[in-house]
Structures are given as structure tokens and as C-alpha cells.
Amino acid sequence: MERKPDKPQIYAGDIWKRFGITEHYGGYFATEELIKRCGIWPLQDILIIGCGTGYTPVLLAKEYNDFVMATDIDPRMLELTRERIIKEGVGAKVKTQLADVQNLPFKDNTYNVVLAESVLVFTDPLQSAREMLRVLKPGGVFGVNEVTVVGSPPAKSIESLTQFYPSKVQILSENEWRHLFEEAGFDEVTSIVHKLNYWKQLLSHLKIDGPRKYLASVYHMIADSDLRSIFFNKGLLWDTISLMSYMSYGLYTGKKP
Ligand SMILES: C[S@@+](CC[C@H](N)C(=O)[O-])C[C@H]1O[C@@H](n2cnc3c(N)ncnc32)[C@H](O)[C@@H]1O
Numbered sequence: 236m237e238r239k240p241d242k243p244q245i246y247a248g249d250i251w252k253r254f255g256i257t258e259h260y261g262g263y264f265a266t267e268e269l270i271k272r273c274g275i276w277p278l279q280d281i282l283i284i285g286c287g288t289g290y291t292p293v294l295l296a297k298e299y300n301d302f303v304m305a306t307d308i309d310p311r312m313l314e315l316t317r318e319r320i321i322k323e324g325v326g327a328k329v330k331t332q333l334a335d336v337q338n339l340p341f342k343d344n345t346y347n348v349v350l351a352e353s354v355l356v357f358t359d360p361l362q363s364a365r366e367m368l369r370v371l372k373p374g375g376v377f378g379v380n381e382v383t384v385v386g387s388p389p390a391k392s393i394e395s396l397t398q399f400y401p402s403k404v405q406i407l408s409e410n411e412w413r414h415l416f417e418e419a420g421f422d423e424v425t426s427i428v429h430k431l432n433y434w435k436q437l438l439s440h441l442k443i444d445g446p447r448k449y450l451a452s453v454y455h456m457i458a459d460s461d462l463r464s465i466f467f468n469k470g471l472l473w474d475t476i477s478l479m480s481y482m483s484y485g486l487y488t489g490k491k492p
Pocket of ligand 1: 257258259284285286287288306307308309312334335336337351352353354357358
């Protein structure tokens with residue numbers, strides 16, 4: 236008899252990638268808040284880590300008049316970012332480069348600000364934070380939005396959900412994130428944790444991706460028989476629902492000494 240693989244063949248990232256959609260908790264509301272908390276002003280050199288489909292780099296170039304280096308480990312994401320750059324006419328201000336946050340291809344002391352939204356959870360977060368510190372200029376600021384766990388979710392549900400990702404997913408509490416940034420060498424670490432608002436998340440998708448693209452992707456996800464079998468047969472739907480009340484997002488900032 237054919238042996239079934241232990242892990243599902245489809246990963247969370249692949250699903251969105253198929254449709255050219257990425258997200259972070261809090262959507263564009265959280266992005267605006269993170270930009271404010273970092274104190275970003277015009278004409279700064281900004282590095283974006285794991286830029287996904289490029290909403291934040293384009294926003295910073297267009298609305299804040301900054302110079303942006305948009306990076307991601309996935310070439311497909313950079314293609315999507317470039318499409319957005321061309322569509323929004325910000326090619327003179329936004330560059331793109333393939334880069335792994337854990338080993339950034341940039342010199343020490345290069346950027347005024349480094350931003351990452353829902354990226355470090357997929358990496359070794361301490362190594363990533365150290366790299367972010369290295370490429371920042373002294374006095375430069377990091378801004379990170381990461382999934383932040385509140386309370387003690389059932390371990391079984393977390394284990395089951397992480398099957399949906401190709402690498403270990405780091406689900407840390409606010410104190411653990413703060414400690415990690417301090418251990419990496421940042422000063423003046425700040426944090427604020429928000430509960431996820433599903434209506435705002437939907438609104439953000441409709442604005443960033445456009446209603447047609449977003450609704451078509453949701454329809455295809457529901458219609459995809461592989462996905463349906465993973466969710467329903469393996470109990471993932473229940474695990475996802477049982478984790479919802481524990482999942483928030485944290486906005487973290489800090490300074491390079
Ligand atoms: C959940 S998506 C978030 C994308 C985008 N920041 C957004 O908010 O829409 C995670 C992104 O991180 C990228 N990523 C994952 N591991 C990475 C790494 N080691 N270095 C750089 N980017 C990475 C993925 O390719 C993906 O684009």
C-alpha cells in the first residue's frame with residue numbers, strides 16, 4: 236500500500252503565492268502604525284525584509300518620499316513587487332534584491348530604518364535580528380510586526396498548524412520578542428500588542444489586493460480539493476479556530492546604539 240507523506244504537500248505560503256497575495260496581521264492599519272512608531276521621515280534609506288507583494292515599499296516611496304530597498308527570499312515575491320512598483324510609477328525610489336534576512340547581502344551601517352512584517356516567525360529570529368542590527372546605521376531604527384501569542388494555547392493545536400509551513404514557525408510572547416531584540420543588541424525596545432480584527436484584515440486585503448483578486452483567491456482555496464482534505468480530514472480547521480483567540484500581533488521597535 237502506498238505510504239502517505241507525514242506532512243501535507245501544500246504549505247500556507249504556496250497557497251497565497253499561487254494567487255500573488257501575502258499578508259501580515261493587522262494589514263495596512265498595522266503598517267501605518269508601525270511607520271509612525273518608527274518615526275520615519277522623508278528621504279531616508281529604508282530596508283524592507285520579506286516584502287511579499289510590495290505594498291509597504293511602494294507606500295514608503297509614494298506617501299513618505301523615502302528610498303527603499305525591497306528584499307525577499309522568494310524570487311516570485313520580488314516579481315510581484317516589481318509589478319506593483321511599475322504600476323505605481325515609483326521605479327526611481329524602490330530597488331529590489333533577493334535576500335535572506337539571516338544573511339543579508341548588505342554592508343554594515345547602511346540603512347536608517349529596517350522593517351519586517353510577518354517574516355521573522357519563519358526564520359531563526361535571533362540571527363535575523365542580529366543581521367538587522369548589523370546593516371542599520373548607529374541610531375537607526377527597526378520596526379517589526381510579528382504574530383504574538385497571548386496566554387497558553389494548546390500545544391497540540393500549534394503542532395498541528397505548523398505542519399502547514401515548511402519550516403519551524405516561531406510563536407513567541409511579547410516578553411520573548413522583546414527579550415530577543417534586546418539580546419540581539421537593540422536599545423530602547425518598545426512594543427504594543429493588538430488583538431486581530433478580522434473585519435479590518437478583510438478590508439486591508441480588499442484595498443491591497445483588490446476585491447476581484449482577493450475574492451477569486453478565497454473561492455479557489457475553498458474549491459481546491461487538496462486544501463479541503465487537509466483542513467477537514469486532518470482536523471486543521473478546528474486547530475486553526477482553537478488558536479484564534481491566542482493569536483495577536485505585536486509592533487516592536489528599537490534603536491541601534
Ligand atoms: C507572511 S509573508 C509577509 C509578506 C509581507 N511582509 C506582507 O506583509 O505582505 C512572509 C514573507 O517572508 C518571506 N520570507 C520568508 N523567509 C524569509 C527569509 N529567510 N528572508 C527573507 N524573506 C523571507 C516570504 O517569502 C514571504 O514573502
